[in-house]
Amino acid sequence: MQAGMQAGTQVGTQAVLRTAPQPAAQASSQERAQAAGGDGARKPRVTLVDVSLRDGSHAVRHQFTSDQVARVAAALDRARVPVFEVSHGDGLGGSSLQYGFSREPDTRWLRAAVENAPNAQVSVLLLPGIGTRRELKEAVELGAKVARIATHCTEADIAPQHIALAREMGMTVCGFLMMSHMISPAELARQARIMEDAGAHVVYVVDSAGALLVEEARARVQALRDALECEVGFHGHNNLGLAVANTVAALEAGATWLDGSLCGLGAGAGNTQLEVLAAVLDRMGIDTGVDVYGVMDAAEEVVKPMLPRPIVIDRDALVIGYAGVYSSFLLHARRAAERFGVEVRDILLELGRRRTVGGQEDQIIQVAYEIAQRGGARSSA
Amino acid sequence: MAVGVAILGSGNIGTDLMYKVLRNPHLELRMLAGIDPASEGLARARSLGVPTSTAGIDAVLDDPDIQIVFDATSAHAHLKHAPLLKQAGKVAIDLTPASVGPPVVPAIPREHDAWPDNISLATCGAQATVPIVYAIRRVAEVEYAEIVATIASKSAGPGTRQNIDEFTVATARALERVGGAARGKAIIILNPAEPPILMTNTIYALVPEVDPAALERSVQAMVAEIQRYVPGYRLKVPPLVGEAPDGRGRLVTVMLEVEGAGDFLPRYAGNLDIMTAAAVRVAEQVAAARQAPAA
Incomplete structure (x- = not known):
């Protein structure tokens, strides 16, 4: 079975029409075709982006080997996934005591990915404040073609330097608005405009906490679709079991770049499961260009044997979605709970109450320490 | 005079x-x-x-x-x-x-170095964290120091936002050149919570070994020194000593917050207050050196 055998549904057509206007300040048609990952003649309507080797890095505590990267990259390439991302979970330069040291430098992972993917474009993630333009330049030299510049959803204005550099270097650039559940659709759209104005080809609604309900995901994508000329993307997490449903809602609201990962490998309860999404989109008649059997095989035969633990919605992952906490806090909170003799759930709920944002892993230690000082009560949540 | x-x-x-x-x-x-x-x-x-x-x-x-x-x-x-x-x-x-000029943090003793005629204050992140690295360095060899500075979104002006790479690079360099770490890394995070959060800083250091009691004394003494010019500088988590991630050596973790004096800037903007307070502290030191008889 091949994907896209019934192209041209109502949804897919709308998605294309909505992205049609191309004012001078925005991407040229060629760039846009490149951004969509196609050759223009048979341009897929939706660009699927695999994040197994980036968001998945959180789930393996950044311990991928280049050999594993090479095998996943080759499998994704064979399955005709147009774009896949390779970086430390917290982006280029993320290797640190705060987030966990990488087993190997980003540069080695990138080299392994590029060498094993003759067709797919390799993406890198960069969080301004963690990584810098220097790492982005290195990544381009190694063959990265797509840059995703991520900020907390209210802080888009720390990204323009990085977006502009990525554009200058000829990359396809995505703005990545993390923790999108924390602000209203209208506020999110205002932030998205900052990224579009800086030169982003795509701006993403990123549900980092896996906290969005279906209607909330739809409303945010819709708000961006109405406010922007560029393409809109959606990146989901499955902490509330809604990742695929939210991604479909995002598509219906006009998102054309959709993220997923093989076996759902990612932070928290994992990402939108790519092979499931590919199958669902195929059933919906959406042309993604991806070989559905190919991604199923890549998940089952290549990634599944690498999993350190099953990617499931266990109690702690569910609390992350329920409390609206950054998904990659999960394993850090488990370690802190053990170290200080307190309950994981108490730490996570307190982090939600303090409105922590992505990257504040040090707060996990502080919260666990403070709960322990107060008597370390393992209370019921 | x-x-x-x-x-x-x-x-x-x-x-x-x-x-x-x-x-x-x-x-x-x-x-x-x-x-x-x-x-x-x-x-x-x-x-x-x-x-x-x-x-x-x-x-x-x-x-x-x-x-x-x-x-x-x-x-x-x-x-x-x-x-x-x-x-x-x-x-x-x-x-x-x-x-x-070279980066300066006034809490760190200059010993016999003369003051340059251009004194560049190290970044706010460095003002808050480099002294702690220096305090750890007094009792242990610091192979690697990493800091995370989290500030309220409202306290980050356009200058900081448009130059965020310069901030992290300059802060990392100060951890090495002024704090004495062999290698440094700095991370900055903006948090938009309302009411605005106080500036919080985490310092991680990898050391081959350390005496926890000596470490605690050195860090507490440095906190007291900074409190002389930044009264709202407070330890939130005293030095924790754990195992390094690779199992070789120790990981020291220190957390602190900085509340501003509220002279003109809001109290949550400890990141800005520590800069103006450090500037005045340096001026005092320069003035004292100028008035002291030449050695």
Whole structure:
């Protein structure tokens, strides 16, 4: 079975029409075709982006080997996934005591990915404040073609330097608005405009906490679709079991770049499961260009044997979605709970109450320490 | 006798600095110079009896009794100011990220080093964390130091936002050059929570081994030293000693917060307060050195 055998549904057509206007300040048609990952003649309507080797890095505590990267990259390439991302979970330069040291430098992972993917474009993630333009330049030299510049959803204005550099270097650039559940659709759209104005080809609604309900995901994508000329993307997490449903809602609201990962490998309860999404989109008649059997095989035969633990919605992952906490806090909170003799759930709920944002892993230690000082009560949540 | 000083820049930082200088018995504020006649900072200065000018640096250069000049303008402007101040024989204390002079953190003893004529204050993240790295360094070899500075979104102005790479790179360099770490890394995070959060800082250090009691004493002594000029500088988590991630050596973790004095800037903006407080502290030290008989 091949994907896209019934192209041209109502949804897919709308998605294309909505992205049609191309004012001078925005991407040229060629760039846009490149951004969509196609050759223009048979341009897929939706660009699927695999994040197994980036968001998945959180789930393996950044311990991928280049050999594993090479095998996943080759499998994704064979399955005709147009774009896949390779970086430390917290982006280029993320290797640190705060987030966990990488087993190997980003540069080695990138080299392994590029060498094993003759067709797919390799993406890198960069969080301004963690990584810098220097790492982005290195990544381009190694063959990265797509840059995703991520900020907390209210802080888009720390990204323009990085977006502009990525554009200058000829990359396809995505703005990545993390923790999108924390602000209203209208506020999110205002932030998205900052990224579009800086030169982003795509701006993403990123549900980092896996906290969005279906209607909330739809409303945010819709708000961006109405406010922007560029393409809109959606990146989901499955902490509330809604990742695929939210991604479909995002598509219906006009998102054309959709993220997923093989076996759902990612932070928290994992990402939108790519092979499931590919199958669902195929059933919906959406042309993604991806070989559905190919991604199923890549998940089952290549990634599944690498999993350190099953990617499931266990109690702690569910609390992350329920409390609206950054998904990659999960394993850090488990370690802190053990170290200080307190309950994981108490730490996570307190982090939600303090409105922590992505990257504040040090707060996990502080919260666990403070709960322990107060008597370390393992209370019921 | 108080030493004559001037402030360049009548924005938020310059205005906060004015209040701190006016309270300091060792410094005499002779001028607040801006370029915008409608500036609120200049109006406040006039109401407090501080001489003002809208001619920028020119008025400051013309006054021979001004010995020390705080530059609270912009990196771009400081690059123009630096040679003019040097030519006029004035010491520049630079609060911008221009990095003309070597980075300075006043809590760290200078031993026998003479003061340069251009003193570049290390970043706010460095002001808050480099002293702790130095305190760890007093009792252990620091192979690697990493800091995470989290500040309220509202306290991060356009200068910080447009130069975030420069901030992390400069802070990492200060961890090495001033703090004494063999390698440094800095991370900055903006948090938009309301009400705004206080500046919080986490310092991680990898050391081969360390005596926890000596570490605690060294860190506590440094916190007390900083509290002399930043009263709202507080330890949140005292030095924790754990195993390094690779199992070789120890990982030291220290967490602290910085509440501003609220002179003009809001209290949550500890990241800005620690800069103006450090600037005044350096000016005091320079003034004392100038008045001491030559050795």
